[in-house]
Amino acid sequence: MTGRFGRAIPGVILGIAVLTAVLAASLQVPAVKGEMRCFVQRSFYPSYEPGPVADGTPIVQAQSETPPVRDKCDAADDPAIWVNTENPEKSLVLGTNKQRGLNVYTLDGQLLASHAVGKINNVDVRALPLANGGSRVFVGASNKGDSRLEMWELTPSNGALSNVLTTPINAKVERETYGFCLYLSPETQTLYAFATDKSGAVEQWALKDVADGRLKPVFKRQLRVQSQPEGCVADDENRRLFVGEEDVGIWVFDAEPDASTAGSLIARTGYGTLGGGVLTADVEGLALYAPPGEGPDAGFLIASSQGNATNAVFDRAPPYAFRGAFQIAFKANKTADTDGLDVTAVNLSGPYSRGLLVVQDGVNSAEDRSRANQNFKFTAWADIEDALGLVQTRRSE
Numbered sequence: 001m002t003g004r005f006g007r008a009i010p011g012v013i014l015g016i017a018v019l020t021a022v023l024a025a026s027l028q029v030p031a032v033k034g035e036m037r038c039f040v041q042r043s044f045y046p047s048y049e050p051g052p053v054a055d056g057t058p059i060v061q062a063q064s065e066t067p068p069v070r071d072k073c074d075a076a077d078d079p080a081i082w083v084n085t086e087n088p089e090k091s092l093v094l095g096t097n098k099q100r101g102l103n104v105y106t107l108d109g110q111l112l113a114s115h116a117v118g119k120i121n122n123v124d125v126r127a128l129p130l131a132n133g134g135s136r137v138f139v140g141a142s143n144k145g146d147s148r149l150e151m152w153e154l155t156p157s158n159g160a161l162s163n164v165l166t167t168p169i170n171a172k173v174e175r176e177t178y179g180f181c182l183y184l185s186p187e188t189q190t191l192y193a194f195a196t197d198k199s200g201a202v203e204q205w206a207l208k209d210v211a212d213g214r215l216k217p218v219f220k221r222q223l224r225v226q227s228q229p230e231g232c233v234a235d236d237e238n239r240r241l242f243v244g245e246e247d248v249g250i251w252v253f254d255a256e257p258d259a260s261t262a263g264s265l266i267a268r269t270g271y272g273t274l275g276g277g278v279l280t281a282d283v284e285g286l287a288l289y290a291p292p293g294e295g296p297d298a299g300f301l302i303a304s305s306q307g308n309a310t311n312a313v314f315d316r317a318p319p320y321a322f323r324g325a326f327q328i329a330f331k332a333n334k335t336a337d338t339d340g341l342d343v344t345a346v347n348l349s350g351p352y353s354r355g356l357l358v359v360q361d362g363v364n365s366a367e368d369r370s371r372a373n374q375n376f377k378f379t380a381w382a383d384i385e386d387a388l389g390l391v392q393t394r395r396s397e
């Protein structure tokens with residue numbers, strides 16, 4: 001090629017190359033990545049429209065809420081409550097930000113610490129008693145980013161986390177590591193991690209306490225549901241594992257690693273449809289309300305019914321009777337598109353004398369009703385008991 005046009009071509013190519021390089025580099029900048037992710041979410045996923053709820057479903061007012069998480073769009077996902085048995089009012093709440101890491105909040109909802117540890121989706125906690133008194137607090141989580149399972153020791157005074165694994169847990173991964181929960185066996189005092197995979201696989205890993213205080217992961221077995229699961233919770237005392245299969249319902253398995261891998265479906269989705277259950281897909285977080293000293297049958301299983309933004313309450317023990325559902329609001333802001341939740345029955349003092357429920361709010365707004373990033377809302381269990389008449393139910397039995 002000749003002439004002015006021909007001479008311009010190298011310049012055009014150079015210009016395109018520079019632009020491409022700038023674009024590629026800017027896509028590596030977290031803020032730009034975040035905007036892109038939000039753009040994709042808003043463009044290709046339908047906006048949330050809550051499904052129908054049963055007439056008379058109570059709306060329970062939350063006591064407080066956390067600040068919005070740092071990232072826009074779908075970011076906050078799942079909480080875990082650590083009960084400080086010596087100073088209940090100094091208990092802590094862990095909350096995931098699946099774009100960035102893990103936050104630690106005080107009971108009044110204030111941010112105590114923020115850890116940029118990756119795409120942490122679900123989180124759980126267990127305190128293991130020490131022979132000489134006291135305990136160690138272990139926090140476990142699923143990292144969606146590289147399908148790893150994390151185990152840290154929590155320093156309650158400042159919310160610090162330190163890795164306690166002898167070797168990283170690379171999940172077996174068939175599609176993407178997703179949900180997570182811990183199980184402390186009453187038989188062997190062994191701590192186990194369960195991780196759900198978007199393929200339907202549920203992996204069980206033993207976390208063996210080794211001499212130097214670290215935990216050594218050992219793969220034990222795989223359970224399975226037929227479609228995408230996420231949330232799970234273990235009932236340690238009863239050796240049960242509950243798994244939410246998002247579109248289908250809640251399964252229960254024996255949590256011991258040498259037990260049968262057969263599960264039973266205890267609650268179904270399809271609320272409002274012919275022959276449907278009490279949940280509206282997706283089934284998200286699961287949590288166990290286990291009142292101390294009341295025996296292994298007392299208490300409830302709580303499930304986040306994302307499709308209609310309700311929290312469904314079932315008996316903790318078979319036949320897992322449905323006790324009712326409720327919604328949560330903080331002032332005028334109702335929770336919606338709800339992901340994970342956690343609950344404790346321990347008296348945490350003040351409004352939480354009957355325990356605390358923490359839920360994620362997927363559609364959050366500020367006081368002036370402008371859109372805010374997602375957050376977590378803290379509700380007194382006493383108010384939930386009142387709204388559903390659960391105390392009366394228990395006393396009459």
Ligand code: CA
Nearest residue numbers: 074337339362
């Ligand atoms: Ca979500």
Ligand code: CA
Nearest residue numbers: 078079080123
């Ligand atoms: Ca959790």
Ligand code: CA
Nearest residue numbers: 230246282284
């Ligand atoms: Ca989900």
Ligand code: CA
Nearest residue numbers: 334335363364
């Ligand atoms: Ca809301």
Ligand code: CA
Nearest residue numbers: 077284339340
């Ligand atoms: Ca979730």
